[in-house]
Amino acid sequence: MTEKPKLAVWKFASCDGCQLSLLDCEDELLAVADRITIANFMEASSNVIDGPYDLSLVEGSITTPHDRERIRDVRRQSKFLITIGACATAGGIQALRNFTDTRELLSVVYASPEYISTLNTSTPISEHVKIDFELRGCPINKTQLLEVINAFLNKRKPNVSPHSVCIECKKRGTACIMVAHGTACMGPVTQAGCGAICPSYNRGCYGCYGPMEAPNTSSLVKWMRNLGVPEDELLRMFKTYNVGAESFRCAVERVEGEDK
Amino acid sequence: MTKPNNAFVIQREDLHILFDVLIERGYTPVGPTVREAVIVYDELSGLEDLPEGWAEEQDAGTYSLKRRGDNALFGFNNGPHSWKNYLFPSRVKLWEGDKTEDGGFTVKSAVDTQKKFAFIGVRACDLHAIQVQDKVFLDGEYRDPIYSKRREEALVIAVNCGQAAKTCFCTSMNTGPRVSDGYDLALTEILDNDQHYFLAEPGSTSGFSLLAEIPHSEASQEAIAAARGCTKQAQEQMGRKIDISDVKEMLYRNYDNDRWDELEKRCLSCGNCTMACPTCFCSKVEDVTDLTGNHAERWREWESCFTMDFSYIHGGSVRPTTRSRYRQWLVHKLAAWLDQFGTSGCVGCGRCITWCPVGIDLTEEVRLLRNSEN
Structure with missing residues (x-):
């Protein structure tokens, strides 16, 4: 039998929630461990096997000069590199710093800011190294994570669709809450993958999976204004976990510009 | 024209027997x-699950329920679901395969265990939509086995619109x-002063045999x-129109x-119109x-x-812009469908107008395209 592929899980600026999705696999985790050597996963075990690794899952964004170097090292050690979650794929909620002066924030947050070495921006991994696949979500969901690992093991393309959340709502039979209740919803501009959970509980989509393949944010913003959504709420809808993604960032800049 | 001896009356209080x-x-x-x-649309345990006394207000991109002020059971129009949710399920397993110890593999077709449906309250537009999908899934050399089984077993209780x-x-x-x-049985609901009854017109032997068990x-x-007055009223209330002469x-x-x-600016490319449309039939596998890599399955899903x-x-999408995708949808629905299936792909149900999150209205778009020629 050929040797099992080696898996490494890396953390950058993030909350650990996406890595936890792997531990959250519970029942399937044994099957994963059966097919793959979990060689470097600090959250699960301090027993680390040295690289190189066949598959690296990278969580978190790049916010420090140190991490900017570290990700290059991770890339060098990884045959296949998959970024997981909104931080790694779009910069995460911490990309809100991209709209401000970080030095100013440092002086407010830290007693001795001179000890802090940080970048002015929070950026996705793909801005620093070549990546092989991006798995979206805040957090990612375990079904999609398993699908991606599965596809890697079986040498096939993962079944991860870049279309809107709306298609998932319709497939599960949820009546559109924007049409029926006038609830502001990011679903039409957000990528599917979560299974359209929030609208099925009468909550508008929060946009956790970031922009879908062809996001028309201007048209959605225009309609939401007609629905009476206040400007500050509109901004909040786009200024979340995926604010660093280009089309959401542009939507924010446009709304702020139009507001002035 | 229905002959008088083909039309019967069922009183409201007897309809639960159906x-x-x-x-x-x-x-x-x-x-x-x-x-x-x-x-x-959902599975109903009985008459009490029907939306008694409810109607709805709908327009481009909006839908809201309201009280009718009477006890009509079918006093509303189509909602977000259509019968394709049942005949052409949004996600279904086609087959599964397993590796065998000798290095080969076995393939087993999935069995559709769905019980037979009785569709209650199928409107005229949706009956046509079912007939459109019949052409797609049943005509020609390759019949879709999932659609075909569900369709053949289904009983259709139609309701004529009164609004x-x-x-x-x-x-x-x-x-x-x-x-x-x-249809197997067509009902027209009549509320007239203190009278509440249904004109029942059987359209098949199943319909006659059903009727035989209901007073x-x-x-x-x-x-x-x-009853004819009811449908005439619906005709007069028709909210939109489209000129389909030479539309192709x-x-x-x-x-x-x-x-x-202009459509590119408004359309979200979200796909809601196609999902809500009762005739859209596209799927992916x-x-x-x-x-373990020893077990594989093939699933079909709405696309x-x-x-x-x-x-x-290979190399990219043939329709990379929203403009080209909207045009594909509209031109297929209203024009190319005629060449492909000998019928329009649109039945005038209005779902794509109501359930478009930004209220794009195909009747308006056709009118504007037409006007631009003058």
Whole structure:
């Protein structure tokens, strides 16, 4: 039998929630461990096997000069590199710093800011190294994570669709809450993958999976204004976990510009 | 024209027996019911699940429930669901395969264990939509086995519309508001002062045999006239219209119209219209494996011509812009469908207008395209 592929899980600026999705696999985790050597996963075990690794899952964004170097090292050690979650794929909620002066924030947050070495921006991994696949979500969901690992093991393309959340709502039979209740919803501009959970509980989509393949944010913003959504709420809808993604960032800049 | 001896009257208080008989005969009744302030289709346990006394207000991009002020059971128009949710399920397993110890593999077709449906309250437009999908899934050399089994077993209890929504335009598409054929039993609900009854017109032997178990009487000329009055009222309330004369040629002539650029600005490419449309039939197949790699499954899921994957071939998507995807959808629906299936792909139900999150209205778009030629 050929040797099992080696898996490494890396953390950058993030909350650990996406890595936890792997531990959250519970029942399937044994099957994963059966097919793959979990060689470097600090959250699960301090027993680390040295690289190189066949598959690296990278969580978190790049916010420090140190991490900017570290990700290059991770890339060098990884045959296949998959970024997981909104931080790694779009910069995460911490990309809100991209709209401000970080030095100013440092002086407010830290007693001795001179000890802090940080970048002015929070950026996705793909801005620093070549990546092989991006798995979206805040957090990612375990079904999609398993699908991606599965596809890697079986040498096939993962079944991860870049279309809107709306298609998932319709497939599960949820009546559109924007049409029926006038609830502001990011679903039409957000990528599917979560299974359209929030609208099925009468909550508008929060946009956790970031922009879908062809996001028309201007048209959605225009309609939401007609629905009476206040400007500050509109901004909040786009200024979340995926604010660093280009089309959401542009939507924010446009709304702020139009507001002035 | 229905002969008088083919029309009967069922009193409101006897209609619950219809459900009893259907369930007794092994059918799963599916029909309208209120959920989360929307009239959706779901499995019904009996007459009490129907949206009694409810109506809705709908327009481009909006839908809201309201009280009618009477006890009508079918006093509303189509909601977000259509019968394709049941005949052409959104996700279904086609087959599964397992590796065998000798290095080969076995393949086993999935078995559709769905019980037979009785569709309650099928409107004229939706009956036409079912007939459109029949052409797609049943005609020709390759019949779709999932659709075909569900369709053959399904019983259709149609309801003639007594009202129309602002988004309805079945009269323009010649599909309603009165059902013409393709039903087992057609009901027209009549509320007249203190009277509440249904004109029941069987359309098949199953329909006659159902009727035989429900108390009924022969319909009077007055009852028939009252029923015709109902559908006439719906016809007069028709909220929208579309001029379909030479629509095929008109759309084919306007491939490069600037109007498509305007649509590109508004359309979200979200796919809601295609999912809500009762005739849209596109699907994709996906293969999944388990972690061991010894077990594989093939699943079929609804797909939309508004996604990039839909037209993806080596090198990229054939329709990379929203403009091209909207044009594909509209031109296929109203024009190319005629060449492909000999019928329009639009039945005038208005779902794509109501359930578009930004209220794009195809009747308006056709009018604007037409006007731009003058």
